[in-house]
Amino acid sequence: MEAHALDLRSEIEKTLKKSDVDALVAAIKDDWRKAGLAPADRALCVFAEKLTRTPGEMERADVERLRAAGFDDRAIHDATQAVAYFNYINRVADGLGTDPEDFYPPRDPKGA
Numbered sequence: 001m002e003a004h005a006l007d008l009r010s011e012i013e014k015t016l017k018k019s020d021v022d023a024l025v026a027a028i029k030d031d032w033r034k035a036g037l038a039p040a041d042r043a044l045c046v047f048a049e050k051l052t053r054t055p056g057e058m059e060r061a062d063v064e065r066l067r068a069a070g071f072d073d074r075a076i077h078d079a080t081q082a083v084a085y086f087n088y089i090n091r092v093a094d095g096l097g098t099d100p101e102d103f104y105p106p107r108d109p110k111g112a
Helices: 002-012 018-034 039-053 060-068 073-096
Strands: none
Touching: 002 018, 018 039, 039 060, 039 073, 060 073
16 A cells, blocks of 8 residues: 555645645545545546456446546546556565565554
């Protein structure tokens, strides 16, 4: 999760001040549903969570919800590729028992 938090931080720090970045990253990490995200960001999180947890249940309606939230075909494709890649690479790292790089904070054994 720390690696993804750093990726998220690098994307949003261009538009927010540091204290706001820290608060938003912490809120998303805690529970994205309570983070006060914009509707398009919430729609993307719903899509990403479903693709991650229950990929076999994805259907055309999931894509249509992203379109309704303002995503075009290119953005939907790119989001799907990013979600799928992060899922893939996490499974590779977990499967090999890989430890994160030294610059990531230690993982909380309780999963917090």
